Amino acid sequence: MAQLQKIKFILVLATLVGCGTKDPKTEPNQELAIGIVADCQYCHCESTPSRFYKNSPVKLQNAVDSLNSSPLDYAIHLGDFIDRDFSSFDTVGPIWNTLKTKKFQVLGNHDFSVADSLKPLVPGKMNLKQRYYSFAEQNWRFIVLDGNDLSYQGAISAKKIAQTDSLYNLLSKSNPPNLQTWNGGLSHEQLKWVESELILAQKNKENVGFYCHFPVLGEDKVHRLWNSPQFLALIDQYPNVKFYFNGHNHNGDYAERHGVHYLTFKGMVDTQSTSAFAKVRVTKDSILIQGYGREPSRSLKIKE
Numbered sequence: 001m002a003q004l005q006k007i008k009f010i011l012v013l014a015t016l017v018g019c020g021t022k023d024p025k026t027e028p029n030q031e032l033a034i035g036i037v038a039d040c041q042y043c044h045c046e047s048t049p050s051r052f053y054k055n056s057p058v059k060l061q062n063a064v065d066s067l068n069s070s071p072l073d074y075a076i077h078l079g080d081f082i083d084r085d086f087s088s089f090d091t092v093g094p095i096w097n098t099l100k101t102k103k104f105q106v107l108g109n110h111d112f113s114v115a116d117s118l119k120p121l122v123p124g125k126m127n128l129k130q131r132y133y134s135f136a137e138q139n140w141r142f143i144v145l146d147g148n149d150l151s152y153q154g155a156i157s158a159k160k161i162a163q164t165d166s167l168y169n170l171l172s173k174s175n176p177p178n179l180q181t182w183n184g185g186l187s188h189e190q191l192k193w194v195e196s197e198l199i200l201a202q203k204n205k206e207n208v209g210f211y212c213h214f215p216v217l218g219e220d221k222v223h224r225l226w227n228s229p230q231f232l233a234l235i236d237q238y239p240n241v242k243f244y245f246n247g248h249n250h251n252g253d254y255a256e257r258h259g260v261h262y263l264t265f266k267g268m269v270d271t272q273s274t275s276a277f278a279k280v281r282v283t284k285d286s287i288l289i290q291g292y293g294r295e296p297s298r299s300l301k302i303k304e
Helices: 002-019 053-068 086-096 116-125 158-172 188-203 228-235
Strands: 032-037 074-077 102-105 133-137 140-144 207-212 241-246 253-257 260-264 276-282 286-293 298-301
Touching: 032 053, 053 086, 053 276, 086 116, 140 188, 188 207, 188 228
Parallel strands: 032 074, 074 102, 140 207, 207 241, 241 260
Antiparallel strands: 032 276, 133 140, 253 260, 276 286, 286 298
């Protein structure tokens, strides 16, 4: 009898302990794992002192292999997937598509360095249904911007070309250092859409992370979006914005403003043998970046 009572006690204890264990099927994971690559910028072109175009497929394959070795929620490339020649997509696209996780693309200026007749086909070639878009994961809303919306590379329609000229001419009166023809800007329509996404995120109690090819803040002032002050004035109003990640400036950069982390990832194409990519883990209070190759590791605090 005593032995039977002992067995019953053990069974009850095991049941109580089990009740306190998290069930992964019923409780949401509060962490996110993200793979990030910037400026693969492949073309079958001769190298320059700072661009090793032909080496990018091998580097991209190595990055994909590394990202596939870790459980990720998604991976994203931050623009300039290629550099000239529409056929370049056919070399790096299949490599990128071997990622086991969900994958996203950001439009860069060099992605449009193809024949004018082929520019409308670029987003589709990068598996994009829209040029700018958003998606939600856990308690986060990720907003992907199109910095070529108004630009001399990616503005395709007569309306967007006219708006590009108008914005460029307006800014030329003050001649800011980022008024370069290889930069671009956000249209009024895109800014209104961003505002609607921020309002939705606020309503849903979601944190917000931005992805774009072009930076909007940092020590470097030359590579920024044309109308970055207008964009910053908008997101300054929303304390749920936590980060803005981009490429374009291959040297990398970092700034913090009002609790938002503005991080420029280094370009993959820039060196002969070393690479640059990252695995990012987002927790409740931190953004932990594990850098590979030239990309440094860092820990960024998420402020309430």
